[in-house]
Amino acid sequence: MKAVSDNININEKNTIKAGRINVLGVGFDSVTLDEAADRVMEHVTGEGTVSDVFTVYTPNSEIVEACINDESGELFKIINSGSLVVPDGIGVVKAAAMLGTPVKEKVAGVELGEEILRRSAKAKISVYFLGGKPGIAELAAEKMKEKYPGLVICGTAHGYFKKSGEESDAEIAKIKASGAAVLYVCLGAPTQERWMYENREALAAAGVRAALGLGGSLDVYSGEARRAPKIFIKLGIEWFYRLLCNPSRIGRMMALPRFYVRARREAARIRSK
Secondary structure (H helix, E strand, O other): OOOOOOOOOOHHOOOOOOOEEEOOOOEEEEOOHHHHHHHHHHOOOOOOOOOOOEEEEEOHHHHHHHHOHHHHHHOHHHHHOEEOOOOOOOOHHHHHHHHHOOOOOOOOOHHHHHHHHHHHHHHOEEEEEEOOOHHHHHHHHHHHHHHHOEEEEEEEOOOOOOOHHHHHHOOOHHHHHHHEEEEOOOOOOOOHHHHHHHHHHHHHHOOOOEEEOOOOOOHHHHOOOOOOOOOHHOOHHHHHHHHOHHHHHHHOOOOHHHHHHHHHHHHHHHHOO
């Protein structure tokens, strides 16, 4: 395992919004799944126009590590700018407790996304799926409309486009034309967060009220990928199930032990004050 540097001053690389839980430089909102969904829907159904889209980020320990290893500090800035930042990983939950500032619970992005779909179906709010391989967003839309009668999926598009310039502008134009109020951005982290951040004003101008960065959620909604069995989720070892299913992820999984080492060192530093 790569040595964990002690030279990173985590607290100087970012600006965390008041009231958030600081986990190695990333600020998390301490909310339940229902509370997170409430906040999204309150913004989506609010009256009047908005000048900036309500962005939802769902970082796990791997993304926190990516922030720390980003020498520019830009990724810290992007993630911490989110309107709502929830802990999508048991590692973040355990680290928060270790640091003496526990969060209420893990809020998995795939579960939050589905709860928003359920509520959107009842409220007749239009949703746009962006991301995945060609055909995945369409299949996910079909499956979710079957599961939640009345759900309006007003547009779909795959994630294979240039994330800046004409192709990106064309995607935003399609989203605007669709009339979407809620946008699911499933481009993989941190690409999706960067794209949402860079285009937040354009998305708001396009009529999008909330944009959620949800990684591989469309693969799950479409049935092309499966979540871990409930026992793995309950025990907090969903990551281990993914590793068993895809051993090539071992390199990415090494971020987890590095993350724990950092959390322990930060907790010790805090106690020594």
